[in-house]
Amino acid sequence: MDIGLAVGSAFLSSALNVLFDRLAPQGDLLNMFQKRTDDVQLFEKLGNILLGLQIVLSDAENKQASNQFVSQWLNKLQSAVDGAENLIEQVNYEALRLKVEGQLQNLAETSSQQVSDGFFLNIKDKLEGTIKKLEVLEKQIGRLGLKDHFVSTKQETRTPSTSLVDDSDIFGRQNDIEDLIDRLISEDASGKKLTVVPIVGMGGLGKTTLVKAVYNDEKVKEHFVLKAWFCVSEAYDAFRITKGLLQEIGSFDLKADDNLNQLQVKLKESLKEKKFLIVLDDVWNDNYNEWDDLRNVFVQGDIGSKVIVTTRKASVALMMGSEAINMGTLSDEASWDLFKRHSLENRDPKEHPELEEIGKQIADKCKGLPLALKALAGVLRCKSEVDEWRDILRSEIWELPSCLNGILPALMLSYNDLPAHLKQCFAYCAIYPKDYQFRKDQVIHLWIANGLVHQLHSGNQYFLELRSRSLFEMASESSERDIEEFLMHDLVNDLAQIASSNLCIRLEENKGSHMLEQCRHMSYSIGQDGDFEKLKSLFKSEQLRTLLPINIQLYYYNIQLSKRVLHNILPRLSSLRALSLSRYEIVELPNHLFIELKLLRFLDISWTKIKRLPDSICVLYNLETLLLSDCDFLEELPLLMEKLMNLRHLDISNTCRLKMPLHLSKLKSLQVLMGAMFLLGSLKMEDLGEVHNLYGSVSVLELQTVVDRREAVKAKLREKNHVDKLSLEWSESSSADNSQTERDILDELCPHKNIKEVKITGYRGTNFSNWLADPLFLKLVQLSIDNCKNCYSLPALGQLHCLKFLSIRGMHGITEVTEEFYGSLSSKKPFNSLVELRFEDMPEWKQWHVLGSGEFPILKNLSIINCPEVSLETPIQLSCLKRFEVSGCPKVGDVFDDAQLFRSQLEGMKQIVELCISDCNSVTSFPFSILPTTLETIMISGCKKLKLEVPVGEMSYCNMLIEELSLEECDCIDDISPELLPRARTLNVSNCHNLTRVLIPFATESLFIRNCENVEKLSVACGGTQITSLSIQGCEKLKWLPERMQELLPSLKTLQLYDCPEIESFPDGGLPFNLHILVIDNCKKLVNSLKEWCLQRLPCLNWLDIYHDGSDEEIVGGENWELPSSIQRLSIWNLKTLSSQHLKSLTSLQSLCIEGNLPQIQSMLEQGQFSHFTLLQSLQILNFPNLQSLPESALPSSLSKLRIFDCPNLQSLPVKGMPSSLSIYKCPLLKPLLEFDKGEYWPNIAQFPTIYIDRECM
Structure with missing residues (x-):
């Protein structure tokens, strides 16, 4: 099929x-x-x-x-x-x-x-x-011969698996095999008679192959008295399973009555008091009652009996009630071994090097999925021509005719097994690109908007079902960030694309006009040029139902959407049901947009800069979901929002200027309100209590207006079971009359046990409510306590077993962190899940009591900031710590002066990677010599007494190598040389005001020196250096660069000099021949010696920036003031010395930026001489006050980008010769000519891919 x-x-x-x-x-x-x-x-x-x-x-x-x-x-x-x-x-x-x-x-x-x-x-x-x-x-x-036909519930049968295995076909699973064998033959400490071992993973990972190898292992054979293997497959049949197991152990009598009860009694007797291993392969059924009936047959076995279950459904594993083994993909090496075995078995790879090279790429494309590797290898087994292999590499494997015939049965079965309602939901997800991490809520809302699902509850069930079938998998980093994001394996994504039959596409991958006319649901990758060029083809997509921008490149700022898209393209898509404009820097939306898009059911305007919604949004009578989260500038909602009679889901999370609008209560269909912010005073606690559809985050502000416990009870926070983030805030300017009253109020603000994040700010009581430390908060992962200045003790938080992130800030009354902080000791270590801990602004905190009982076992980040009295004299065992930050803590800084104490602290930090120390004036020395080898980054700033000294008994730190060392505002450092510092690939030195000398270490690859105004000498150690990038800024006394740069800095590729007014010239012999990039900014004396630079001797120089103040004299190019023809990018600001003759020699020029009143360059522009730059792609013209026009022949045909800034008298452009990307800024005479839909030039530029007028994307 x-x-x-x-x-x-x-x-x-x-x-x-x-x-x-x-x-x-x-x-x-x-x-x-x-x-x-x-x-x-x-x-x-x-x-x-x-x-x-x-x-x-x-x-x-x-x-x-x-x-x-x-x-x-x-x-x-x-x-x-x-x-x-x-x-x-x-x-x-x-x-x-x-x-x-x-x-x-x-x-x-x-x-x-x-x-x-x-x-x-x-x-x-x-x-x-x-x-x-x-x-x-x-x-x-x-x-056509079509007949009335209803979908049968009968499931297809497949060839069942057997226990036989080809040992030569197992690659990359040796560790998994050994682990599973150990699990099978090890005895359960509790003396269990039966242990179930579920193995879970998507189809094609090799679950069955793994179990076969273990099943036939000699140690396993010897360990178990009885073994039986049965392939359950999709259609669960207890009779068939029981009979099959009896046949496996040799106890089935063909003459026996085919009665399920009798068969199960016989199987139970056959297994009684025997140590057995049973494999139930390919289990799909997750009906607990049916499983329990079957399990009862197995419970009479001997201690140590095991049942292995392989399944694609996580729900099956959960039902079994044992710890599952989650199968992973093969390594790259094992993938190639398996692929090579099946594709080149009868051929020597060395005799076919081209096939081997292509084959490795094909194997890599399979992402470690054994089934796909074998399937593709089988296709190539009979193909010997390189072109045939290359065709496979460049094609989607599912498009091959042979692949439709069972070569990938696992994935096809996974799809074919789905009921119709899940098929359409799965196929819809073809709009997501490969490797894109999507969120469940968004997917479900899009399903609902397109009629694939009717209710949120059903959508959740559908999503979980697809996940349990391994079609969706949780992204690996989701758990670390506590954000549930999912993705589809590449092969599953391919399956979804084929299943969607071009109804769901990604725009970048399907640009054919027939595709656009046929598709109904589309995603596209957000760009940085307004996306007009990308979206203008949507004129052909009149039937489009979904338009979803995908932020693949992770742009988070300055992402504009073309005005032409908003005004001309989107209004034509009248069939849209779902539209997202999220993350675009949209300030306002055209009022007519929603009049045309009246069938919208889903609208996402989150993360935009919109200030107010157009009134026309109130005519979206079909709208069901409206997402406005993180709209920082949104101040109000339209008063007529009550017209949105079908609005079910509204998200206003993190819209800091938008307070809870009273008229939202008139939205009769609203089921989910996320991110509500209740400002007490204008609202009352009972208003909060009466809102029953609160979801996500809820903020309650100005809590100082709450009089007593009775008023707090009215909020009914314990009943808000869908609220997972709660912020409680008291005004910092207020003071409490009665601490007990404050405690009573906080007692009644206890959230539901489903809460995940809690933030308490400005609480005025002297101690916290017990609920904050309640271990029954099994989902609480993040807790912030801010500016609760009256509290004299911390709550006992150590037994919050799921807490990952803890921030304690502004607790002015805390003098000690005592044993109470860890909570009552139990079998679990205190703070057993905590990953990040932050103490900040605690001026009276003096002592941190350490239990030494394994607290903080997985802590990765520890920050102690502005706690001037605290010390760390007792070592803390933080074996998993990756990052340690200390700032504004002089007594903690004492630790670094005491080498023995510092060593004892570091012994407990065996995985430390980054160390940050700032504003600790007590630090006078730093024990670089005893740093752990795991350390990669050291950042020291504001330690004004720190000196660099050679350690006693040692010559240098030459044996140490870290990635980055940063020294900032360390005023006692006067000399930097290799023997004083560990070797660092990147060395940053800034604002060290007494630094006078820098000797560039050999191992340093990148050196940055900023605002060290007393540096007078920069030199290179004997033997040269490996440095590739040198950047110097704000070194006002520096007169010379290192001598013999060509000899001692042979690898230097980038040289940047900023604000170094005393540097007069480059060293004798010139700059290194390998230099690629040279930037000179505000180095007046150096620019005045321009004729001596000899840049024409640098054959690799392709990037030159010179920023000057215009004080040089306009001259004709001399013998030594020449530019190499290799330059591809040139930026010149206010350099009168630059002449037309210089530019004409740059035959490789691709990008040119010129700024300032440069008469010769202006003359070139006005005479059309820039047309000779046949490779020029980008041209920027800035601050030419006398420039009035650009003739038709002014620009080269190769030009793709033209940017003109601050040309107040420019009044005409070459209409016929303009490039496809145009930016005009502060050119008042041009602006009317370029006005959107009205200007004289508009018809000529309306189809340009990118147009910016005064920084607005047109």
Whole structure:
């Protein structure tokens, strides 16, 4: 069966269901037409035709692979049904509009009054046209041989697995095999008679192969008295399983009565008091009652009996109640070994080096999935030509005809096993790119918006079912960030693409016009140039239902969306159900946008800079989900939002300027409100208590206005079971009259046990409520306590077993962190899950009591900031610590002066990677010589008494090598040389005001010296250095660069000099020949010696920036003031010495930026001489006050980007010769000519991919 088209019927089914729902006899839509009998009959006729078509869908799906005419018929049906759905939705929108306007009593009557006859006539014409299209398709049913067919619940059978294994076919699983063998033959300490070992993983990972190898291991054979293997497969049949196991152990009597009870009794007797190993392979059924019945057969075995279960469904493993083994993919080496075994078995790879090279790339593409590796290797086994292998490499493996015939049965089975409602949900996820991490909530809301799912609860169930089948997997870093993100294995993603049958596409991968016309759901990668060029092709996508930008490149700022997209393209997509504009820097939306997109059900404007929503958003009567989180500038919501009668989900999390609007209570359908912020004073605690649809984060501000416990009770926070983030805030300017009252109030603000994050700010009591340390908060992962200045003790937080992030800040009353902080000791170590701990701004804290009982066993980040009295004299055992930060803690700084104490502290930090010390003036020395070898980064700043000294008894630190060393604001450092510091690949030195001498260490590759104004000498150690990048800034007394640079700095590629006014010249012999990048900024004396630079001798120089103040004199190029022809990027600011002759010699120039009133350059522009730069791609013209025009021939045809800034008298541009990317800023005479949709130049530039006018993306 061609799965590439099979899903079509699933999408069709969802569209048909929507239509049947709208055409219900008592629905609002038909009520509108009650007085128009002919129209009602047309709607009824449409419903009957659709019903007849729905009945044959399943048969058409089964026949499409073998009959291209059926396949074409299904495509036409998809288009016709989509058209019918759009038409019906438009009519339904009118019905909703009438409802909203309050005309509910008699919809038929009011429709005659409120809706024009023209509307009804137009709908009638379209309805008749739609019916005609469907009737044509209906008449073809008989000719195509399609029959009424309902989906059978019978599942396909596959060839069952056996216990036989080819040992030579096992690669990269030796550790897994040994681990599983150890688990099988080790005795359970509790004396369990039966242990179940579930092995979970997506299809094709080799679960069965792994178990086969273990099952046939000699140690396993000797350990167990009885062994049995049975392949359960999809259709769970207890009778078949029992009979099969009896056959395996040799106890089945063919003459016995086929009675399940008798068979199970016999199996139980056969296993009694025997140590057995049973393998149940490929289990799909997660019905606990059925499993429990089968488990009871096994419980009479001897101690140490084991049952191995392989499954793709996590729910099966959970049901078994034992710790599962999660199968991973193969390593690159094992993948290639397996691939080579099957593709080049009869050929010597050394004799076919090209095949081996391509084969490794193909194997890598399989991402360690054994089944895919074997399948592709099998295809290539009979192919000997390089081109044949290369074709496979460049093609999607699923498009090969042979792959449709069972080569990848695991993935096909995973898909084919899905019921129709899961098929369409899975196929929809083809809009996500490979390796993209998506969030469950977004996926579910998109499903709902497109009619694939009706309720949030159902969507959750569908998602979990797809995950349990290993089609979705949690991203590995999700648990660390406590953010649940998921992805699809690349091969599963390919499967989804094929399953979606071009209805769900990624724009960058499907640019053909037929694709755009056919697709219904689309994603695209966000760019940085407004995305007009990318999205202008959507004019062809009139049937598009989903448009989703994907932030693959992780741009987080300055992502603009073209005004042409907002005003001209998006309004044309009138069929959209789901639209995201998230992360674009949108300040305002055009009012007409939502008037055109009236079928929207999902709208995401989160992470934008929008200040207010257009009033037209209130006419989105179908809107179900509105996401406004992290809109920092959003101040208010439209007053008529109550018109959004279908709005179910509203997210206003982290919209700091938006307070809880009272009129949201009028949204009658609202089920989920996330991120509500209750500002007490304008609101009361009972207002909070009466809102029952709170989800996600909730903030309660100005809690000092709460009088007593009775008022706090009214908030009913314990009942808010869907709130997972709670912020409680008291005004810092307030003071409490009664500490006990404050404690009583906090007692009643206890959240539900589902809470994940709690933040308490400005609490005015002297001690905290007990609920903060309640170990029953099993989901609490993050806790912040800020500015609770009256508290004299910390809560006993150590037994919050899931707590990962803890921040304690501004606790002015704390003098000790005592044993109480760790909580009552139990079998679990205190803070057993804590990953990050931060103490900050605690001026009276003096002592930290350490238990020494293994507390903080997995802590990775520890920060102690602005705690001037605390000391760390007692070593803390933090064996997993990666980063240690100390700032503003002079007594902690004493530790670094005491080598013995420092050593004892470091002994407990065996994995330390980064050490940051700042503002610790007590530090006078630093024991570099005893640093652990794991350390990669050291950052020291604001330690004004720190001196660098050679350690006693040692010559240098030459044996140490770290990645980065940073020294900032260390005023006692006057000399930097190799014997004083450990070797560091990157060395940063800044604001060390008494530093006078720097000797560049040999091992340093990048050196940055900033704002060390007393540095007078920069030199290189004998023997030279490996340095590749040297950057010097703000060294006002530095006069010379290192001597013999060509000889001693042979690897230097980048040289940057900023604000070094005393440097007069480069050293004798010139700069290193290998130099690629040279930047000179505000080095006046050096620029004045320009003629002596001899840059023409640098054959590798391709990047030159010179920023000057214009004090040089305009001259004609001399013998020594020449530029090498290798320069590709040139930026010149206010350098009058630059002449037209210099520029003309740059035959390789690709990017040019010129700034300042440079007459010769202006003359070149006005005379069109820039057209000679045949390779020039980017041109920036800045601050040319006298430039008035650019002639038609001014610009080269190669130019793709033109940026013109601060040219106040420029009044014309070369209309015909302009590049495709144009940026104009502060050019007042040009601005009217370039005005959006109105300017004289606009028709000429309207199709340019990128246009910026005064930094607004057009």
